[in-house]
Amino acid sequence: MPPLPPVPRFLRRLLTVLAAALLLLLLPAAAREASSASAEITVRVLLPAPFHDATTRELPQFHRDHPGVNLELVRGPLDTDAIQDLAIGSLLLGDTPFDIMMMDVSWMPLFTAAGWLSPLEPYLGAGMLAAMEPGARPGNSFDGHLWRMPYSGDTGLLFWRTDLMPLPPRTTDELVRISRDLQRSGRVRWGYLWQGRQYEGLSCVMLEVIHAFGGRWWNPASGRTELDRPSALQAARWLEDLVKEGITPPSVAGFAENEALQQFAAGEAAFLRNWPYAWKVIENGGGPVVGHVGVAPVVVAPGQEAGGTLGTWGFSLLRGSAHPREAAEAIRWLTGPEMQRSLALNEGYAPTWTALYEDEALQKGAPLLAVQRQALAAGPLLRPPTPLYAQLSDVMQRQANAMITGQSDAVSAMSAAQARSDALIRAMTGTPR
Amino acid sequence: MIPLLAVDLLLMLPALLLLGVVFLLPLLRDAWLSLHASTVVTGLMAVPNGAANWWRLFDDARFRQDAFQTVRFTGVSVALELVLGLGLALLLHRPGRGRALLRALVLLPWALPTTVMALGWRWILNDPHGPLNGLLQAVGLPTFGFLTTPSTTWLAVVVADVWKTTPFVALLLLAGLQSIPVDLVEALQLEGAGRLTILRRLTLPLLAPWIALALLFRIAQSLGVFDLIQVLTGGGPAGSTESLAMYAYRQSLRFLDFGYGATVLMATFLLLLLPGVIWLLLQNRLPRRTA
Numbered sequence: 001m002p003p004l005p006p007v008p009r010f011l012r013r014l015l016t017v018l019a020a021a022l023l024l025l026l027l028p029a030a031a032r033e034a035s036s037a038s039a040e041i042t043v044r045v046l047l048p049a050p051f052h053d054a055t056t057r058e059l060p061q062f063h064r065d066h067p068g069v070n071l072e073l074v075r076g077p078l079d080t081d082a083i084q085d086l087a088i089g090s091l092l093l094g095d096t097p098f099d100i101m102m103m104d105v106s107w108m109p110l111f112t113a114a115g116w117l118s119p120l121e122p123y124l125g126a127g128m129l130a131a132m133e134p135g136a137r138p139g140n141s142f143d144g145h146l147w148r149m150p151y152s153g154d155t156g157l158l159f160w161r162t163d164l165m166p167l168p169p170r171t172t173d174e175l176v177r178i179s180r181d182l183q184r185s186g187r188v189r190w191g192y193l194w195q196g197r198q199y200e201g202l203s204c205v206m207l208e209v210i211h212a213f214g215g216r217w218w219n220p221a222s223g224r225t226e227l228d229r230p231s232a233l234q235a236a237r238w239l240e241d242l243v244k245e246g247i248t249p250p251s252v253a254g255f256a257e258n259e260a261l262q263q264f265a266a267g268e269a270a271f272l273r274n275w276p277y278a279w280k281v282i283e284n285g286g287g288p289v290v291g292h293v294g295v296a297p298v299v300v301a302p303g304q305e306a307g308g309t310l311g312t313w314g315f316s317l318l319r320g321s322a323h324p325r326e327a328a329e330a331i332r333w334l335t336g337p338e339m340q341r342s343l344a345l346n347e348g349y350a351p352t353w354t355a356l357y358e359d360e361a362l363q364k365g366a367p368l369l370a371v372q373r374q375a376l377a378a379g380p381l382l383r384p385p386t387p388l389y390a391q392l393s394d395v396m397q398r399q400a401n402a403m404i405t406g407q408s409d410a411v412s413a414m415s416a417a418q419a420r421s422d423a424l425i426r427a428m429t430g431t432p433r
Numbered sequence: 434m435i436p437l438l439a440v441d442l443l444l445m446l447p448a449l450l451l452l453g454v455v456f457l458l459p460l461l462r463d464a465w466l467s468l469h470a471s472t473v474v475t476g477l478m479a480v481p482n483g484a485a486n487w488w489r490l491f492d493d494a495r496f497r498q499d500a501f502q503t504v505r506f507t508g509v510s511v512a513l514e515l516v517l518g519l520g521l522a523l524l525l526h527r528p529g530r531g532r533a534l535l536r537a538l539v540l541l542p543w544a545l546p547t548t549v550m551a552l553g554w555r556w557i558l559n560d561p562h563g564p565l566n567g568l569l570q571a572v573g574l575p576t577f578g579f580l581t582t583p584s585t586t587w588l589a590v591v592v593a594d595v596w597k598t599t600p601f602v603a604l605l606l607l608a609g610l611q612s613i614p615v616d617l618v619e620a621l622q623l624e625g626a627g628r629l630t631i632l633r634r635l636t637l638p639l640l641a642p643w644i645a646l647a648l649l650f651r652i653a654q655s656l657g658v659f660d661l662i663q664v665l666t667g668g669g670p671a672g673s674t675e676s677l678a679m680y681a682y683r684q685s686l687r688f689l690d691f692g693y694g695a696t697v698l699m700a701t702f703l704l705l706l707l708p709g710v711i712w713l714l715l716q717n718r719l720p721r722r723t724a
Contacts, residue, residue, distance in 0.1 A: 081667075081687075088686055113473040114689060198669030251560040253581035253670055387473040391688050402671035407583045427489050428474055428690070 042070045043327045045334070046087060047102035049078040050277070051151070051313060054347050055334065062333050069326050080104055080200055091116045091318070099321035100331060103148055105139040105312045106200070106383045106393070112147050113387035118317040119145035123328030135376030136352035139310060139385070148314040149335040152276075152343065153350040155375040156208050156308035158296045159264065159272040159279065161289060164188060168296035172212060172238055175271060175299045179247045182270050191247035193260040194273040198401040201256055203393040204309040205273060206400050207381050209235040211307050212300040217396075218384035224425065225384070225392065228418040234301070236410035240403055253404045265289060273298060275311055279368055280348035295371050297378060310380040312352075344369065350376065388428055395420045460702070466695035473689050486696040495672070496680065496697060500704065503676045506587060507655035510594045514651060515644070517595065518602025523632075525603065526610045536607075543600035551664035554593045555580065580666055583673035590662055590674050594655070602647045609643030610636070645712060652708045656701070677701040 047055065052075040062071050076083045084107060090096045091114070103111065111117055120128070128146060129137045136153035140146060160168040164182055169175040179191025195201035207217055215231030218224075226232060242248040252260070257274055261281060264272035267288040272278065282293055297306045315331045317324060333339065340351040345365045350372035356362055357373045384392055395417055403413035467486050469479040490496055525536055542550065557563050558579035566576040579589045613636065621631050659678040662668060668675035681701060685694030 085686060088689070092686075110473060110689065114477060197667075198671065199667060249561075251576070251578055251581060253578065254560060388688075391690075394683070394688075398669075398672040401669055402583065405578075405581055405583050405670045407671050407673075423492075427485075427693075428472060430470075 040068055040070050041323050041326050042072055043099045043321075043323060043330050044072045044074055044097060045100040045102065045315070045330070046074045046076050046083075046090070046098045048076050048080070048083050048313075050347075051102060052076070054343055054349075055339070057346070058339055058342055061338070062330070065333070066326075066329065069330070071330050074098065076102075094320075096318055096320050098318055099323060099327040100315050100334075101318055102151070102313055103316045105148075105150075105310055105314070106389055108139055108148060108316075109142065109385050109387045110390060111316070112142050112145075116319055117147050118319045118321070118324060119147060120149060120317055120328060120331065121146045123317075123325060124149070124332055131354060132352045133354050133357065133373065133376045135310075135378070135380050136312065136350075138380075138382050139312065140314065142385075148316045149331050150312045150314040150352045151335050151349075152312050152314075152340070153352040153372065153376050154275050154277075154311045154313075155350070155372070155380045156204060156273060156298055156311060157276060157278075157371070157375060158298045159274060159282070160294045160296060161188070161270050161292055162294045163289075163292040164270055168294055169271075169299055170296075171302045172299050173302060176242070176245075176247060179270055180245075183247070188268070188270045190249050190263075190269040192242060192271040192273070193248065193255065193264050193269045194252060195255055195257055195260055196243075196248075196252035196401065196404045197254050197256050197259075198397045199256060200393060200397070202397050202400050203383065204311060205239075206235075206396055207383055208273075208298055208307070208309045209239055211381050212298065212304055213238065214301065214304050218386070218392075220385070223386070223429075225418055225421040227396075227414045227421065233411055233414050236400070236403060236414045238301075239400075240410045243404055243406075250405075253401060276348050276350050276368055276372060280346075295368055297371065297375050306375075306378045307381050308375050308378070310382055388425065391424050391428070392421055395424065463695045463699055463702075466692055467699045469692045471691040471695075472693075477689065477691070479692070482692070486693050489693060490696050490700060495675075496677075496700070498672070499675050499677050499680045500700075502587065502674065503656055503658070503678075504704075506591060506594070506658060506674075506676065507652055510591045510598075511648065511651045511655055513591070513595045514599045514602045515648065517599045518647070519606055519644075521599060521603035522606035522610055525607055539603060540600050542597045543604075545597070547597065547660045548664050550597055551593060551661050554589070554596075555665055558589055581670050583671045586666060586670055587674050590665060593665060594658070594661055597661075598651065598654075602651065605647045605650070606640060606643055609640045613639050645716065649708070649712050653705060656705050656708075677704070 052073050056073055059071065059073065063069075076086055084104070087101055087103075087107075090098065091111075124146070126146070128149065129140060132150070133153060135155075136150055140148045140150060158168060164187060165178055169178055175192060182188045183191055194205050196205070210217055210227075210232050213231045213235040215229050215235060216226055217232075219226050239248075243250055243252065249263075255263075257278070260272055261274055261278050263269060264274075265282045265285050265287040276295075279293065279295055283290055298308045300306050315334050317327050317331060321327050335352075337351075337353045337356055340349070340353060340356055341359075341362055343349040344351050344356065344362060348366065348368055350368070351357065357369055363369050383389060386392070399408070399413040399417040399420070402408040403410055408416070466479060468481060468483065470482040470485070471477060471479040521539060525532065525539065557565050560566055560578045560581060561570075561576040563579075565579065569576055580586055617635060618631060621635055626634070657678050658676050659682065662674050662676055662679060666674045668679050677697065678701065681694050681697040683694075684690045684697055688694075
């Protein structure tokens with residue numbers, strides 16, 4: 001048998017490098033193994049980037065109060081639609097790496113129907129929502145179970161320029177009149193900015209405006225939409241006219257929250273529709289309108305009741321969690337009064353706990369509190385609470401965006417939205433024609 | 434002694450198994466799912482519902498619109514990429530100084546991740562703050578909603594796609610150009626043929642199989658376009674840029690309607706099969722080179 005040829009030098013080097021790389025890869029895993037041996041339980045939470053950053057600030061307090069539990073906040077994408085896709089993707093795997101998921105109020109019916117959540121009342125008790133503002137309670141319980149604890153009580157609000165007018169408008173007519181006067185006198189380029197891009201934010205605007213004209217998107221009794229009713233048509237026409245008459249720029253068709261906020265912060269408009277966080281962003285941004293921004297409930301047609309879209313986020317316990325008790329305790333802390341006090345002071349989010357609204361020290365640090373409570377008391381609007389909401393919203397976004405871009409008009413957009421919603425509900429529930 | 438056919442089959446077995454697992458099984462599963470209702474209403478269980486999904490598909494104006502939009506996007510962008518890619522390949526094939534650098538530069542857009550470049554285009558085309566609208570304003574023109582005009586936004590998507598994928602076509606065709614023997618070109622030159630004649634009589638015929646290959650790759654990829662549009666427009670405005678792949682994705686992963694999502698996917702697959710079949714037929718008609 002001939003002797004084996006010597007291993008070439010480059011091959012030996014390559015093998016050394018590979019071995020070193022393998023060792024480096026294995027080391028962290030071994031370290032993790034060692035730390036879990038010290039009986040520490042890890043609870044993983046998936047949450048959108050801005051909430052992740054706001055919550056992380058308070059995290060050391062949790063770890064002081066809860067020895068033995070390691071709360072790991074996982075930073076997801078910023079965009080609501082993107083994080084929903086991520087959440088659904090991880091849940092469809094069957095074995096999700098998360099224990100807790102931060103949930104938008106509009107996802108709740110779908111996620112509970114899919115059977116992905118565990119009820120919270122066995123761990124937290126049945127009366128958790130009782131100490132909250134009545135307007136902050138909807139969207140958390142279905143079928144007698146508590147599926148989510150709200151992190152904030154945010155609703156859609158109207159931001160207005162205190163340097164351009166003494167008082168904010170209350171009605172749609174007043175908003176149009178003030179905008180027109182200011183634009184004519186050249187004091188401001190645009191009147192009213194909102195979200196018109198084909199995405200979930202446009203559905204929030206539509207829900208608000210339809211309600212502002214006395215209509216409703218969804219009839220819970222019949223399980224159908226009511227988008228071809230006169231009030232919904234009037235609402236759509238109002239938005240259509242805002243763009244046609246130049247009170248709202250045509251580029252609103254591409255605006256999400258941030259685009260609208262930036263243009264308002266640059267001093268280019270008299271009014272902005274957005275969520276509470278916008279106020280802190282504008283005030284901290286150092287733009288020309290700092291110190292001149294007021295906040296009010298959204299406008300409604302004369303004689304109608306005010307109401308903004310409920311845009312709250314909250315935490316739900318996932319069914320696959322290996323540590324439901326510890327995770328539920330983490331949810332209690334994540335949504336508790338101390339967390340919400342910090343969020344109100346630092347981010348301007350609306351609290352849900354009634355006690356916080358009555359706290360005088362907090363009122364001084366969070367000037368939006370009074371109007372936020374007013375908006376919650378006005379009966380904030382829930383997006384259609386059906387597992388089919390994602391489809392219904394998709395239909396609405398396409399049709400409303402077609403109207404805003406001038407591809408269609410208010411009447412045909414709303415009748416098409418109604419017809420498509422009907423067809424969809426028929427196809428999904430098997431209701432005969 | 435083992436018969437030759439058995440050896441052939443045995444050698445092909447691993448590849449066939451792999452194809453079966455990653456291609457045939459999912460396809461069969463998808464076809465099966467398209468005959469079932471599987472939604473949150475059914476508790477995410479597959480319940481047979483006959484051809485209900487397929488009837489719904491034939492009645493679905495949005496599917497037809499998306500099919501038209503996908504084919505339109507594919508036709509226009511692939512045609513542009515072919516013409517530009519051919520020009521680029523001819524340019525890069527010419528000897529000259531700095532050719533290596535030029536080749537590297539041309540490849541750059543293709544090397545960029547699609548999502549990154551789509552986000553870049555989204556900023557470039559922003560109305561009114563993007564640089565393109567800045568240019569328009571600088572020369573005294575009004576701004577234009579590149580991403581908010583339903584009749585023209587698909588062209589913005591085409592531009593972004595052409596920008597990114599022309600290098601890929603150019604690279605393929607460049608490889609083809611380099612496989613053409615130089616002595617053939619020189620022979621034609623000796624006989625006094627001009628550049629255009631050489632291109633028409635020699636280069637293009639010999640390049641034909643490479644062009645067909647580039648077309649096949651690009652058409653198959655374009656018909657399944659997803660990431661570029663998802664990031665650039667999200668399918669908007671007013672659904673005017675949504676592709677079939679996006680529609681199928683939304684049905685399954687956003688709406689949890691797996692039965693109908695599978696149906697849309699199956700229909701898309703059948704649509705994709707068409708250019709493949711056409712290519713096979715064409716390939717048989719191309720002059721075969723004798724080895």
